[in-house]
Every structure is written in C-alpha cells, then in structure tokens.
Amino acid sequence: MTKPDSPVLLDVRGLHASVAGVPILKGIDFTVRAGEVHAIMGPNGSGKSTFSKVLAGHPAYEVSAGSATFQGGDLLALEAEERARAGFFLSFQYPIEVPGVANAQFLRLAYNTVQGARGKDELDPLEFDDFVREKMKLLEMDPAFLDRSVNAGFSGGEKKRNEILQMALLEPSLAFLDETDSGLDIDALRIVAHGVNQLRNDRNAVVLVTHYQRLLNYITPDFVHVMDGGRLVKTGGKELALELEARGYDWIQKQAA
Amino acid sequence: MAAQASGSFLSTLLAGAAPGGARQWLKQLRANALERANALSAPTTRDEDWRFTDLTPLYRLALHAPGESGAVDVEAHRIAEAGSRLVFVNGAFREDLSEGIGGSGLEVVRLRGEFADAAWLSAHLGQIAAFAQDAFVAANTAAMSDAVAVRVPRGVTIDKPLHCLFLNTEANAVSHPRLLVVAESGSDMLFVEDHIGTVDGAYCANAVVEIAVAENAEVRHVRLQREGKAAYHIGTSAASVARDGRYRCWSVAMGARLSRHNANVRQDGEGTHFEMDGLALLGTRQLADTHSFIDHARAHGTSRQMHKCVVADGAHAVFNGRILVREGAQQTNSTQESRNLLLSDKARVDTKPQLEIFADDVKCAHGATVGQLEAEEVFYLRSRGLAEPEARNLLTYAFAADMVVRIPVPSVVRALQARIIERTGGPEIP
Ligand SMILES: Nc1ncnc2c1ncn2[C@@H]1O[C@H](COP(=O)(O)OP(=O)(O)O)[C@@H](O)[C@H]1O
Ligand SMILES: [Mg+2]
Numbered sequence: 001m002t003k004p005d006s007p008v009l010l011d012v013r014g015l016h017a018s019v020a021g022v023p024i025l026k027g028i029d030f031t032v033r034a035g036e037v038h039a040i041m042g043p044n045g046s047g048k049s050t051f052s053k054v055l056a057g058h059p060a061y062e063v064s065a066g067s068a069t070f071q072g073g074d075l076l077a078l079e080a081e082e083r084a085r086a087g088f089f090l091s092f093q094y095p096i097e098v099p100g101v102a103n104a105q106f107l108r109l110a111y112n113t114v115q116g117a118r119g120k121d122e123l124d125p126l127e128f129d130d131f132v133r134e135k136m137k138l139l140e141m142d143p144a145f146l147d148r149s150v151n152a153g154f155s156g157g158e159k160k161r162n163e164i165l166q167m168a169l170l171e172p173s174l175a176f177l178d179e180t181d182s183g184l185d186i187d188a189l190r191i192v193a194h195g196v197n198q199l200r201n202d203r204n205a206v207v208l209v210t211h212y213q214r215l216l217n218y219i220t221p222d223f224v225h226v227m228d229g230g231r232l233v234k235t236g237g238k239e240l241a242l243e244l245e246a247r248g249y250d251w252i253q254k255q256a257a
Numbered sequence: 258m259a260a261q262a263s264g265s266f267l268s269t270l271l272a273g274a275a276p277g278g279a280r281q282w283l284k285q286l287r288a289n290a291l292e293r294a295n296a297l298s299a300p301t302t303r304d305e306d307w308r309f310t311d312l313t314p315l316y317r318l319a320l321h322a323p324g325e326s327g328a329v330d331v332e333a334h335r336i337a338e339a340g341s342r343l344v345f346v347n348g349a350f351r352e353d354l355s356e357g358i359g360g361s362g363l364e365v366v367r368l369r370g371e372f373a374d375a376a377w378l379s380a381h382l383g384q385i386a387a388f389a390q391d392a393f394v395a396a397n398t399a400a401m402s403d404a405v406a407v408r409v410p411r412g413v414t415i416d417k418p419l420h421c422l423f424l425n426t427e428a429n430a431v432s433h434p435r436l437l438v439v440a441e442s443g444s445d446m447l448f449v450e451d452h453i454g455t456v457d458g459a460y461c462a463n464a465v466v467e468i469a470v471a472e473n474a475e476v477r478h479v480r481l482q483r484e485g486k487a488a489y490h491i492g493t494s495a496a497s498v499a500r501d502g503r504y505r506c507w508s509v510a511m512g513a514r515l516s517r518h519n520a521n522v523r524q525d526g527e528g529t530h531f532e533m534d535g536l537a538l539l540g541t542r543q544l545a546d547t548h549s550f551i552d553h554a555r556a557h558g559t560s561r562q563m564h565k566c567v568v569a570d571g572a573h574a575v576f577n578g579r580i581l582v583r584e585g586a587q588q589t590n591s592t593q594e595s596r597n598l599l600l601s602d603k604a605r606v607d608t609k610p611q612l613e614i615f616a617d618d619v620k621c622a623h624g625a626t627v628g629q630l631e632a633e634e635v636f637y638l639r640s641r642g643l644a645e646p647e648a649r650n651l652l653t654y655a656f657a658a659d660m661v662v663r664i665p666v667p668s669v670v671r672a673l674q675a676r677i678i679e680r681t682g683g684p685e686i687p
Contacts, residue, residue, distance in 0.1 A: 056640050060632060080639035081648075089640075096637035100659030101651065109651070110641035117642065149659070166641060 003035040003222075009174050009205050010055075010075070015066035017054045024050045026230035027066070032174060035202040039216055039241060040209045042227030043249050048209045049093055051227070052176045056090040057083045071173065085117035089172030091163040093179045093209075098150035103162070106150045107132055111169045135168040139195045156183035164195050171199075176207045181215035193218030213245035226252050266299050266316040270396045270431060270463065279371050282379040290388050290398035297392040309575045309607045310517060310546040315489045318459055323347035323430035329354065331422060334453055337668040340417025343405060346424045348432030348462070350403045362415050363446075364408040368401075378406055382437050385467040386495035386521070393491045397433040397465040404435035409444040409474070418479075418666055419448040425485065428458025436466045440474040442499075447477040449666065450494070454485025454512060464492040470502040472526065477505045479664055481673075484512035486541075493519040500526025500555075507664045509673060510545040511538040511680075518545075522560075523552040524586070535564040536660035538680055539572035539604075546575035551593075553586040553619075562593040567657045568604035569680070579611040580621065587618045595625040598656050630656075650682040657681065 012030040016023065024047050032038055040048055054061045055068060057080030068075040070088060078086065098106065104125075111132075112122040123131055133143055139161045151159050160180050167175050177196070181189055196219055200206060208215060216224075216238060224240040225232045228249065233256040234240070244252075271294055299316065300307040326346035331354050335342075341357030343350070343365065350367055358365045366372055368382070382404065388395035409415055423434045440446055450466055462484060470476045476496070484490045490513040496504045510516050522531050537545040551560050566574035574597065582589045597606040610623040630652050638648035654677055661673040 053636075056636075058636050060636075079645070080636060081642050081644050084640055084642040092637065092640075096634050098634070098638075098652065098655050100655035100657070100662060106641075106651075110638075110643065113644075113647075114642040149655075149662075170642070 003033045003202075006034040006202065008033050009071060011069040012055075013067045015054070015068060016064045017050065017061050018064055019050065019061050023064070024230050025054065028230075028232055030225070030232060032205045032207065034173070034205055036205045036223070037200070037219060037221045038205070038207045039221040039224045040207060040227055040232070041211065041224060041241065041244055044211075046227045047230040048227050049178055050230075052090055052178045052209055055176065056080060056088060084170065085114050087173035089167050089170055089175040091160070091167060091175065091177040091180050093182070095151050095159040095163055097152045097154075099152040101150050102146070103148055103150050104129070104132065104146035107146075107166065107169060110166065114170050132165075132169065135165060138168060138198055139165055140191050141165060157185065157188040160184060160192060161188070164192055168195065168199055173204045174207070175204070176209060178209045179211060180208070181210055181212060189215065190218060213241040216241045228253055228256060267294060267297075267392060267396065269320050271399060272322050272431070280374050280379075283368060283382070286383045287399050287401070290383070290395045293388055294392060294395035294399050297390070297395060299392050306548065309573070310515070310544060312515070315461060315515065318429065318461065318489075320429055320431040320461055323349070323427050323432055326351070326426055329424060329426060331424070334422055334424070334451070336418065336420045336449060336451075336666065338418055338666050339420035339449070340415070342420040342422060343407075344422045344424065345403075345405075345434045347427050347430050348403065348434045350405050361417070361419070362410070362413050363419065364410065366406045366408075368404040368406060377408055377439050378437075381439055381467060381469045382406065385469060385497045385523075386465050386493050391493070391519075393463050394465055394493050397435060397463050400433040401435040404437065406437040406439065407448075409440045409446045411441040412443040414444065415446040419446065421448055421450050423450070423452045423462070423464060425452070425454040425460055425462055425488065426456055428456045428460055431461040431463065434462065434464045437469075438467070438476065439469045440471060440476045442471040443473050444471070445475045447479070447665065449479040449481065449669065451481045451483070452490060452492070452512070453483050454488045456485050457487060458485070459487040459489065459514070460485065461489045462491070464490070466492075466494045468494065468496040468504065470496060470498040470504050472499045473501040474499075475503040475505075477665065478507070479666060479669060480506060480508040480518070481669070482508075482510040482512055482516055482518065484516065486512070486514060488513040490516040492517065493521065495521040495523075497523045497525050498529045498531070501528045502526065503530045505532040506534070507660070508533070508535045508547070509538070509661065510536070510547065511676060513543065513545070515544045516546065518547045520547065520549040521552070522550070524554045524558045527555045528557045529555070529559075531558070531560040533560070533562040533564075534660055534663055535562075535576075536657060537566040537568075537574045538657055538677060539567065539574055540569040540680060542571050544573045544575070548577045548579070550579045551581070551591065553580070553582045553589045553591060556585065556587045556589070558586060558589050558591075560591045563660070564595050565656065565660050566597045566606055566608075567600065567653065567681070568597065568606055569600040571601070571603040573605045574607075576606070576608040577611060578609070578623070580613070580623070582614040582616050582619050582621065584615040586616045589616060589619040589621070591619070591621045593623040597625075597627040598653065599627065599629060600653065653681040654678060
C-alpha cells in the first residue's frame with residue numbers, strides 16, 4: 001500500500017555516479033516511505049546493481065552529483081559499515097563466499113557488531129544459536145548451514161536464502177534485494193518471498209531489484225520503476241510489471257527517447 | 258665465500274655421524290649416505306632448487322651435536338585425540354616420554370643398538386627419500402643413529418592418530434630426526450608429524466620422514482612446522498604409494514626463521530590418489546620454501562594439491578610445485594593451485610608450477626594467484642556492519658583458516674586457528 005503520510009526513509013535527488021571514470025547513473029530521483037514496497041526493473045546493464053551498490057557505500061563507485069537522504073541524515077557521508085548499522089541492507093546479486101569462516105561465526109559477528117552500534121544487547125554463542133535457528137525456520141533453512149563456511153559450496157538458492165537470513169538478523173529499515181529471485185526455483189522463490197513478507201512492517205521498506213515479474217506475484221509492489229541507461233524512466237503501479245513482462249522494454253525506451 | 262662456508266658446513270652437519278648400526282644393511286646404508294654427503298656440496302642460490310632460499314646464514318652458525326636433553330615437559334604439546342605418541346628430543350628418540358604404543362595396533366622399532374630386524378625395515382628405510390642428489394637427506398641418513406620405524410599391519414585400521422613429536426630444546430644444536438612409516442596393504446592410519454621448538458636461539462633441524470603406503474592402504478599425514486623463531490628447519494617427507502593406495506597430507510609451516518619442506522610423493526602402482534594441502538603463514542623476516550614433487554609414474558593416478566601462502570611484514574614464501582606425468586601414466590588426473598596473499602609491500606612470494614607431462618591421455622590443471630584481498634569481499638563484509646580493518650582481518654583469517662579446517666584432528670584445528678588469529682587478528686572462535 002502506498003503511504004503518502006508515512007515518514008520518508010530514503011530520498012534520492014539527481015544522483016549521478018560513475019565507476020572507473022565511466023558515468024553509469026545519470027540523474028536518479030527516488031523516494032521510499034516506511035511501509036512501502038518498490039520494484040526496480042530494467043534491462044541488463046541499465047544500472048540497477050550500480051544504484052544498489054552506490055547506496056550501500058561501495059568505495060569503487062564515485063558519486064559525482066546529487067544527494068541521498070536516509071532517515072533524515074546524509075547517507076552518502078557514511079562508510080558502508082555505518083550505513084549497515086544505520087539500517088540500510090543490501091542483499092547481493094552475487095553473494096561472496098568466505099571459505100574458512102563458519103556461517104554461524106560470521107552471522108554472529110555481523111549481528112553483534114550491528115547490535116553493539118545500535119546500543120542493543122549482544123548475544124553469546126549459545127544465545128545466538130537459539131536466536132538464529134528461529135530465524136532459519138522462517139526461511140526453511142537446514143541448521144547444517146550454520147556449520148558450513150559462509151556461502152562456500154552453497155547453491156544459488158541457498159546463497160539467496162542466506163542473504164535473507166542476514167536481513168532477518170540485522171533488521172534493516174530499508175532493504176534493497178538485488179535479483180534475490182534470479183535462479184530460484186518456484187519453491188525456493190515462495191519461501192524467500194514468504195520470509196521477506198514476514199519481515200515487513202509499517203516502519204520498514206523493501207526495494208526489489210528484479211528482472212522478472214514472477215517475484216511480484218508473491219511480494220506485491222506499491223510502485224514499479226523502470227531503469228534504463230542509468231535513469232528511472234518510468235514509474236507505475238504493479239500492473240506496469242505485467243505490461244513489461246508482456247511487452248518487454250522497447251516501448252519504454254522509445255517513449256523515453 | 259659461500260662454497261667454502263657450505264663445504265665446512267657439511268662436516269659440521271655430519272659431526273655426530275659415526276656410521277654404524279647393529280645390522281649390516283643399516284651400516285651399509287649409512288656408509289653409502291656418508292659417501293654421498295661428502296661428495297655433494299651444500300646447496301647455494303646458484304642451485305636451481307635453492308634459487309630463492311639463501312642458506313648462507315645457516316652456514317655461518319657454529320653448530321654442534323646436541324647434548325643429553327634431560328627432563329622435558331611434553332604436556333603442553335599433547336594432542337588430545339592421539340592414541341599414541343612418539344617423542345624425539347633434539348633428534349633422539351625418548352622412549353620414556355613416548356606412550357600408548359602397546360595396544361595401539363602399531364609395531365614400533367627403534368633402530369638403535371641391537372634391534373629385532375625384519376624385512377620391512379631394510380625394504381623401506383632409505384629407499385623412499387633418495388639421498389643421491391640431496392645433501393641434507395644424505396646427511397640425515399648418514400647421521401641417523403636413532404631412527405624409529407612404525408608398521409601398520411595388513412588390514413588394520415588405527416582409529417586414533419599417532420602423534421610424532423619432534424622437540425628442539427637446544428640452541429646451536431643440529432639434529433637429524435628420522436621416521437619411517439610403513440602402512441601394509443589395506444591398512445589405514447593418521448599420523449601427525451609435529452616439529453616444535455622451545456628455544457629462541459638458532460638451531461638446525463634436518464628431518465626426514467619416509468612413508469610407504471602399500472596396496473589399497475591409506476595414510477593421512479598432518480605435518481606441522483612450528484619451530485622456534487630463529488630456527489633453521491630442513492625437512493623432507495617422501496611417500497611411495499602402491500596400487501590403489503591413498504596418501505593425504507596437510508602441511509602447515511608457521512615457525513622457523515628459515516624453513517624448507519621437500520614434499521615428495523611417488524606413484525608405485527596404478528589407481529593411487531594423492532591430496533596435498535599446504536599453508537605457509539609467515540611474518541617478520543621469515544622464509545618458508547616448499548618444494549613439492551608429485552610423481553605420476555603409473556596410470557590412473559589422481560592428485561589434488563592446494564598450496565596457500567599468507568605473507569606479512571618482510572617475510573618471503575617460496576612454492577615450487579613440480580608434477581611429473583611419466584610416459585605410460587595414462588588417465589592421470591592432476592590439479593594444482595597456488596594461492597598467495599601478500600599483506601605488506603615488503604612481503605614476497607615466488608611461486609612456480611612445474612608440469613612435465615610425457616603421457617598424452619591426461620588431465621592436468623594448474624593455476625597460481627598472487628595478490629591482496631578482493632575489494633568485493635571486503636565490501637560484502639562491510640555491508641554487514643564490519644569496520645574495514647575487521648573485514649580485512651576476517652578475510653585474511655579465512656584465507657588461511659580454510660586450509661586448517663580441513664585437518665581431521667579437531668584439537669589441532671583449534672590450536673592452529675588460534676595461531677592464525679594471533680597473526681591476522683581474525684574473529685574470536687566460539
Ligand atoms: N565495477 C565496474 N567496472 C566497470 N563497469 C561497471 C562496473 N560495474 C558496473 N559497470 C557497468 O555499469 C553498467 C551497469 O551495470 P549494472 O549496474 O550491473 O547493471 P544491472 O544491474 O542493471 O544489470 C554496465 O554497463 C556495467 O558494465
Ligand atoms: Mg544487476
């Protein structure tokens with residue numbers, strides 16, 4: 001449901017960003033209010049992941065113009081880790097494998113770091129074990145994933161579930177899910193979507209970056225945006241996603257041109 | 258001049274070598290080795306095999322044969338899972354400190370003084386670690402006055418690890434520890450070759466371990482080099498593996514000022530399987546040199562090797578991974594990977610794969626990377642709230658720990674993880 005009266009979580013104005021000297025984002029305006037679900041769709045290479053990473057604070061991307069206000073503060077002034085602690089979350093399109101570190105160890109380290117920064121209680125290994133197992137049930141994840149190395153040898157779907165598990169632990173106020181649905185079979189997609197829906201409330205918001213309309217059958221967006229050439233060229237309701245699925249992107253690119 | 262220094266060094270090395278032995282074959286073996294040791298010159302950086310590893314500081318040491326070791330506390334070095342333990346102090350076997358052999362299923366023979374001779378001894382001792390071209394192996398073979406041989410009888414599975422503890426307690430001493438492990442057909446065992454130094458002063462440990470894996474037997478070999486910080490460690494482990502035999506080795510080098518490990522595995526029958534995981538974790542001005550040689554001499558052999566180096570400060574790691582696939586060794590499947598992480602501008606790695614393939618129907622893959630941490634990996638962890646130094650430390654820890662967590666002895670894994678954390682500032686272990 002659109003929430004015109006609820007507080008603005010994220011307000012992006014005229015954002016330009018480049019990587020290795022190449023301009024990728026060319027003026028993005030984007031506003032998310034608490035309680036909303038947004039979808040950003042668009043062809044490959046249009047800049048969706050770049051937008052997500054710029055907001056998450058990837059140091060390789062340089063913001064050349066524009067602003068991003070997150071919960072009233074300057075998001076772009078913060079380091080990546082400060083953004084995470086402040087409640088910004090990015091579910092990676094390609095989660096990183098960290099062989100040699102047990103998932104449980106990593107999850108607890110992330111959880112306690114963020115909790116500590118928020119002035120909340122940290123958990124010892126035993127307490128955390130109980131806590132994380134509860135969260136794993138939400139995603140129908142086998143507890144065996146706690147003992148395995150972070151994402152190492154996980155299937156695509158297992159990695160994406162592990163991302164949403166991190167979202168569940170870190171309780172962000174704004175989560176960007178970058179192609180969390182790509183490569184998931186229908187059962188896994190349902191489970192992940194169910195998990196995300198369970199984590200939603202009227203104080204947080206979700207931005208679904210996706211290629212496919214399919215995910216939007218399970219998580220209903222309030223707004224659908226189309227990214228093309230580093231700009232959001234069209235915004236509509238959930239019916240826009242169906243139209244994109246049926247007609248592709250050409251007609252929008254022609255309209256925008 | 259280095260040549261002169263190295264010449265006199267060999268006589269130092271051989272100071273304690275009074276060729277002898279209660280049995281004629283042993284006497285002969287040691288005499289042959291002494292002859293070779295005298296004929297060979299000690300290596301210099303002009304030798305291709307020692308190009309990056311300059312032994313000059315070793316040759317300058319005034320070394321002597323070790324004295325009586327007396328009372329030694331081995332409790333701190335105990336490995337909880339071990340069912341039996343052989344202890345060597347400064348190269349000499351210490352029966353009084355060893356335990357658990359009776360009832361372990363192992364036969365242990367000490368080749369000193371009068372010993373019960375048996376065919377399996379003369380068939381293997383000195384036959385796997387070739388000394389013809391290697392001055393250090395020749396010196397060890399000539400000087401071994403206290404070798405110990407372990408036999409795993411046919412078809413026997415030894416459930417608990419055998420801990421072979423090689424302690425060095427004396428500065429300026431040169432020791433020649435020697436071990437032979439013979440796993441008879443269908444047997445299965447795991448042993449930990451554990452080199453530990455308890456002195457801060459310089460010393461030289463010149464160790465040789467030979468491993469004979471008979472048909473369809475399996476030997477798992479954990480090799481820990483945790484010598485003292487000023488130590489010189491020269492070690493050879495040589496395995497010979499018969500048809501369908503399996504040899505797996507996990508090797509960790511983290512001690513010594515300068516260390517060299519020659520890891521040689523030879524295929525002596527078809528269908529063998531080798532796994533070699535190596536980790537060098539170095540800092541200060543340490544140098545660790547690993548030369549591995551996997552000899553696929555027969556058909557249907559498989560080998561998988563991963564060698565990692567984490568190099569901090571002004572340390573230097575060397576890896577030379579030779580794989581020989583001989584004519585007729587068809588259907589060999591061999592992979593080798595060398596991955597290296599440099600943590601400072603002054604840290605250095607020299608890594609070289611050396612593939613020599615003389616059979617046409619084989620699969621061999623190898624690769625080497627040298628670098629810093631990946632920016633994407635650091636970003637991933639930072640996006641989960643970890644500060645940049647924490648993220649880097651965790652990734653460095655992970656890079657090294659990934660090799661250690663594979664070791665099938667949990668208490669060794671934990672001890673090594675703790676050491677890696679000390680070195681990398683990694684996470685606390687739950
Ligand atoms: N690190 C990078 N270095 C160079 N070019 C990049 C980098 N990241 C993204 N790009 C380029 O930016 C454009 C947008 O990429 P991306 O944001 O991944 O698109 P999307 O997620 O919409 O598929 C592409 O042309 C891509 O090649
Ligand atoms: Mg993308």
